Amino acid sequence: MWLGKADPVDSMELQRDLDPARIERSAMLSAWSDAIGVGDDKRLTLAKVIEVAREHEELHDAIQMVTSKKQGFDARSLGLWLRDHKGNAIGNLRFDSDPHSKGGSKWWIEEI
Numbered sequence: 001m002w003l004g005k006a007d008p009v010d011s012m013e014l015q016r017d018l019d020p021a022r023i024e025r026s027a028m029l030s031a032w033s034d035a036i037g038v039g040d041d042k043r044l045t046l047a048k049v050i051e052v053a054r055e056h057e058e059l060h061d062a063i064q065m066v067t068s069k070k071q072g073f074d075a076r077s078l079g080l081w082l083r084d085h086k087g088n089a090i091g092n093l094r095f096d097s098d099p100h101s102k103g104g105s106k107w108w109i110e111e112i
Contacts, residue, residue, distance in 0.1 A: 024066050026090045031062035033093065033109050043098060043106035046075035046082075082107055 035056035036042050036049070044052070050073070053059040067077040086095050089112055096110040 021085075022090065024062075025085050025088060027062045028066060028085075029090050029093045029095070029109060031056070031059040032095075035059040036109075038093065038109045038111055040096070040108050040110065043108045045104050045106055046078050049078065049107065050075055079105070 032049075035052055035058065036044060049059075050063070053063050063078055064073055066081045067073055082095055082097070086097060088094060092112050093109050094112060096108060098106045100106075
């Protein structure tokens with residue numbers, strides 16, 4: 001309570017929790033960590049992530065959710081999404097990468 005009114009931070013936190021980009025990022029982090037794991041020793045190319053997703057329904061669905069607005073379910077569109085969300089943490093997890101100028105960048109989830 002502040003000045004007899006509800007705490008404005010509560011409504012800000014509610015709006016943040018309802019943010020579609022945050023929901024997508026949270027789903028991707030959760031599905032990726034379940035299917036692949038967390039840590040820089042779990043670095044994979046996005047082509048390999050797509051392969052893994054074909055056998056892990058939750059990861060497949062999360063990738064489909066974030067790439068459906070772009071060109072489709074492939075490494076390129078996933079890479080575009082990841083690049084836009086790199087470093088943005090949900091809880092203590094965030095995506096990170098080891099970029100390569102000729103493609104084949106490796107991505108992982110980093111615990112912070």
